[in-house]
Amino acid sequence: MRVTxxxxxxxxxxxxxxxxxxxxSQLDLAISADISTRHLSFVETGRSKPSRDMVLRLGEHLDIPLRERNRLLLAAGYAPAYGESDIGAPEMTVIREAVRRLLAGHDPYPAAVVDRGWNLVDANLSLGVLTEGVAPSLLTGPVNVLRATLHPDGMAPRVLNLGEWRAHLLGRLRRQVEQTADAGLAELLEELRGYPCDDEVPEVEIPGPGDIFVPLRYLHGDVELTFFSTVATFGTPLDVTVAELVIESFYPADQATAAFLRERVTG
Structure with a gap:
């Protein structure tokens, strides 16, 4: 186990x-964390050292990621509270098994697990329907799924609504950067924004009449497939690695896509 x-x-x-x-505001945070505004002000200006419990309480009320809460504890002179286990470590066996069951149970529809940096951790066999034709250089470890999706040598040429799907992904990444203040993610965002797109769409999603989700319209050979996706995370993580895992599952958005995926497995 390692820590930041x-x-x-x-x-x-x-x-x-x-x-x-x-x-x-200082007042709102002080009220929610049940401390005085004066004490919070003294902590922020360095006139008072917070206790370990206070650092953890403020981190909780500010919804700070576990990785960053460890950094707050270290800055205050305390040991990190949250471990950071390698996904292949023995203590992570139950997590790996749970993820594998989720992925296998989602077949014949694509599903993948990514880490904090959008690097592929695991996937089911059906994800191959989306990665056929992607340049081998983009599919060698570590595989960054955003790069593999939006790069001109990746999925991008076969995404029929590339502008719309690109805006959706960049919007998600931008919000993640805002929430985590992660410099690596900010660099990735700028890289992806630089990829060419003939039908660029603003990152702020404006739904059209009757829209209920942003679809992924993908050309597999000469067959058009349409998906929508859901995102899942672990509900009560106490480990940095577990907290940062994201499971993205794709579902067919029409009967033709569902039939194609079922036949691809059975036929």
Whole structure:
């Protein structure tokens, strides 16, 4: 098990940055965390050192990712509270088995598990329907699913509504950057924004009449497939790695797509 150890700023400054990022006033945070505004102000300005319990409480009320809560604890002079286990570690066996059951149970529809950086952790066999034709260089580890999707040598040429799907993915990544302040994700976002797209759509999703989700319209050979996706995370994680796992499952958005996927497996 490993833990994050890099700290670049004092605890008060980090807390103030997170509070500003969440657009929460000192008064509102103090009320929700059941501390005085004066004490919170002293913590943010460095005039008072918060207890370990207070750091964890503020991290919870600011909805700070577990990885960043560890950094807050280190900045305050305390040991990290949350472990960070390698996905292949023995203690992660139950997690791997649960993920494999979810993925296998979703066949014949595509599903994948990604980590914090959108790197592929695992996938079911049916994901191959979306990756056929992707350049081998994009499918060698670590495989970044956003890069494999939007790169000109990836899925992009076969995504029939590329502008719409690209805007959806970039919007998700932009919100993740805002929520986590992750520099690596910010770099990935800028890289993806630089990929060519003839039908560029604003990242703010504006639904049309009757729209209920953003579809993925994908050309597999000469067959048009249409999907919608759902995202799942672990509900009560106490490990950084587990907290950052995301399971994305694709479902057929029409009967023709469902029939094609079933026949692909049985035929």
């Amino acid at each position: 150890t890099t700290v670049k700023a004092p605890i008060g400054e980090l807390l103030r940055e997170w509070r500003d990022r969440r657009r929460i």
